[in-house]
Amino acid sequence: MEEKIISKENLLKLCSDLLKNNVDVITPGEKGYVKIKSENEVGLNSKAKHTKASFKEYIFPKSEPIIYYKKNQNEVEIIEPKVEEKTTVIFGAKPCDIRSINILSKIFNWDYKDEFFNVRAKNTVLIGLMCEYADEFCFCTSVNLSPTSTNGSDIFLLPLDENSFAVRIVTEKGTNFLKAYENYLTPGNPEKSKEVEAGVKQPEKVFDAEKVKEWITGNFENEYWNTIGKMCLGCAQCAFVCPVCHCFDIVDEDYNYYEGRRMKNWDGCQFDMFTKHASGHNPRNDQSKRYRQRISHKFKYYPDKFNEILCTGCGRCSRGCPVSVDIKGIVSEIYSKC
Amino acid sequence: MDDVKKIAKELLTSGKVDAVIGYIRYGNDKRTKPFIAQKPEEVENFVINKYILNNLAVYLTRKEVTKLGKIGIIAKGCDVKSIVALIQESQIKREDVYIIGVNCSGVAQDYDIEFSAETIAGKCLSCEVRTPKLFDITIGTIEDIPQGEDKKLKVIRQVEAMKPEERWDFFEEEFDKCIKCYACRQACPLCYCEQCIVDKSIPRWIESSATKRGNFSWNLIRAFHLSGRCIGCNECERVCPMDIPLSLLNRKMAMITKDDFNYVSGMDVNTPTLIGSFDLKDNEDFIE
Numbered sequence: 219m220e221e222k223i224i225s226k227e228n229l230l231k232l233c234s235d236l237l238k239n240n241v242d243v244i245t246p247g248e249k250g251y252v253k254i255k256s257e258n259e260v261g262l263n264s265k266a267k268h269t270k271a272s273f274k275e276y277i278f279p280k281s282e283p284i285i286y287y288k289k290n291q292n293e294v295e296i297i298e299p300k301v302e303e304k305t306t307v308i309f310g311a312k313p314c315d316i317r318s319i320n321i322l323s324k325i326f327n328w329d330y331k332d333e334f335f336n337v338r339a340k341n342t343v344l345i346g347l348m349c350e351y352a353d354e355f356c357f358c359t360s361v362n363l364s365p366t367s368t369n370g371s372d373i374f375l376l377p378l379d380e381n382s383f384a385v386r387i388v389t390e391k392g393t394n395f396l397k398a399y400e401n402y403l404t405p406g407n408p409e410k411s412k413e414v415e416a417g418v419k420q421p422e423k424v425f426d427a428e429k430v431k432e433w434i435t436g437n438f439e440n441e442y443w444n445t446i447g448k449m450c451l452g453c454a455q456c457a458f459v460c461p462v463c464h465c466f467d468i469v470d471e472d473y474n475y476y477e478g479r480r481m482k483n484w485d486g487c488q489f490d491m492f493t494k495h496a497s498g499h500n501p502r503n504d505q506s507k508r509y510r511q512r513i514s515h516k517f518k519y520y521p522d523k524f525n526e527i528l529c530t531g532c533g534r535c536s537r538g539c540p541v542s543v544d545i546k547g548i549v550s551e552i553y554s555k556c
Numbered sequence: 557m558d559d560v561k562k563i564a565k566e567l568l569t570s571g572k573v574d575a576v577i578g579y580i581r582y583g584n585d586k587r588t589k590p591f592i593a594q595k596p597e598e599v600e601n602f603v604i605n606k607y608i609l610n611n612l613a614v615y616l617t618r619k620e621v622t623k624l625g626k627i628g629i630i631a632k633g634c635d636v637k638s639i640v641a642l643i644q645e646s647q648i649k650r651e652d653v654y655i656i657g658v659n660c661s662g663v664a665q666d667y668d669i670e671f672s673a674e675t676i677a678g679k680c681l682s683c684e685v686r687t688p689k690l691f692d693i694t695i696g697t698i699e700d701i702p703q704g705e706d707k708k709l710k711v712i713r714q715v716e717a718m719k720p721e722e723r724w725d726f727f728e729e730e731f732d733k734c735i736k737c738y739a740c741r742q743a744c745p746l747c748y749c750e751q752c753i754v755d756k757s758i759p760r761w762i763e764s765s766a767t768k769r770g771n772f773s774w775n776l777i778r779a780f781h782l783s784g785r786c787i788g789c790n791e792c793e794r795v796c797p798m799d800i801p802l803s804l805l806n807r808k809m810a811m812i813t814k815d816d817f818n819y820v821s822g823m824d825v826n827t828p829t830l831i832g833s834f835d836l837k838d839n840e841d842f843i844e
Binding site: 280458486504505506 | 582587589590614618620624736737738739741742743764765766767770794795797798799
């Protein structure tokens with residue numbers, strides 16, 4: 219992996235150039251991942267707490283039209299919206315957020331190729347930043363990640379001191395992106411960056427995901443699910459702030475008798491409506507069954523199908539849960555039963 | 557703190573209740589989380605402190621909990637108001653719940669912060685139910701509440717002073733953030749409908765999309781459905797992952813029902829609900 223150094227001053231210049239060229243720059247700040255207007259707003263604090271929601275919204279929007287339709291006499295006219303081919307740079311995201319892109323790509327390209335996701339992903343450059351924040355909800359190391367993992371990043375930054383960053387160029391997209399900014403870069407010092415990397419505090423590894431998967435396989439009817447089911451209130455906070463939860467619902471919205479649009483909206487597996495059939499029958503008619511699905515999808519079904527854990531250990535779902543249902547605690551407890 | 561364990565343990569041991577909903581310490585000493593104890597030995601981690609933020613009354617109508625049998629519940633004065641409102645609205649019976657009321661001197665507005673005049677939950681500043689209005693037993697003693705500034709009331713006054721267009725823009729910007737996760741609904745003890753209007757699809761009344769129109773429809777309907785009913789526990793706002801100031805609407809509605817109908821929700825199980833007590837002499841000057 220090629221490595222360079224960039225001064226903070228030049229990094230801000232780079233950001234300013236992007237903004238001048240009308241590139242959308244998205245960065246974590248106090249109000250979450252926001253599109254910034256000035257390079258001074260760019261989030262480069264490796265010690266910052268996680269934003270409440272991940273940047274998922276910018277690649278997989280909470281609601282988007284996938285078809286517009288018009289009824290003319292006896293015909294229906296379909297108009298397919300095109301996703302705008304616009305470069306977006308996600309600047310300074312944590313490894314546990316950026317990891318999501320490769321996990322999501324698998325589901326969105328499994329049988330049907332989701333153009334909406336793919337066009338956005340193709341036009342997004344992901345610049346990761348080493349993470350020096352770890353609280354009791356963090357568990358990236360338990361899901362094969364680390365605070366310095368470059369998986370998903372096109373370019374990865376490590377702060378070397380107050381005024382400079384090591385720049386690890388991870389992908390071809392990253393190499394191409396940096397071509398225009400070569401004069402901002404100086405030769406790298408991998409020894410120093412490795413030293414910085416070695417000094418980063420790692421969240422403790424609290425479970426072995428393989429063992430957890432085995433337990434889930436043999437315990438579909440375990441009483442343990444009821445202990446969580448009675449506490450969970452059944453909202454979708456966890457799913458919607460999650461970097462990798464990707465379920466969506468498709469609904470038609472009529473503007474009037476003649477026109478309307480078909481929407482793709484985020485959906486969450488803890489909703490009672492999520493699996494309710496038209497007949498009224500609901501196979502997951504109890505919160506414990508719904509929570510079992512959440513854990514099983516993340517730690518068994520997705521790994522079985524795509525060889526990826528559907529969790530990046532960011533801990534957002536637990537930090538924000540109205541009743542503090544804590545995924546790290548739950549999976550650790552499952553591990554203790556293995 | 558020992559009181560709460562002793563009482564909960566006794567209730568479960570004697571079989572007076574089948575489960576006690578309470579708070580347990582969680583993570584550090586500035587956090588708690590709800591816990592439902594079904595065996596006497598499960599109450600060991602029960603705790604009462606400045607971080608018992610949840611309104612546990614939300615569990616009283618959840619079928620995963622009602623099936624456990626008779627419920628004991630730890631409730632602050634504000635939480636008791638929602639229990640009273642649930643009884644007023646015939647959702648639960650008084651005899652089906654054993655209320656361990658907490659004499660409360662305020663809670664923090666969030667976890668992980670030092671409790672002070674700056675960080676006390678806004679609802680506590682104007683609290684009139686520090687001793688709960690309804691209980692089977694109470695615990696704790698009342699101390700002075702640190703007097704901070706009622707910041708939300710200030711915002712309400714600012715919004716009131718806005719021109720209608722400005723007010724529209726203000727709420728449009730706030731509602732734009734909504735992701736339709738319905739944490740506000742699920743955390744609300746009075747949002748107990750078996751099927752929420754937003755989930756009705758034959759026909760669909762409210763667009764489920766998190767678009768401008770869908771978000772406006774949802775957030776306004778939510779506020780309307782709670783007007784004259786919301787008891788001001790502020791759980792909706794606390795749990796909103798997008799930091800939408802939902803209490804502005806709920807509180808303004810409560811101010812209107814108090815001023816126009818002299819009605820405060822959740823104060824007395826024998827008072828009919830506001831909607832259920834229509835009177836020809838009701839104030840009608842809001843109809844123009």
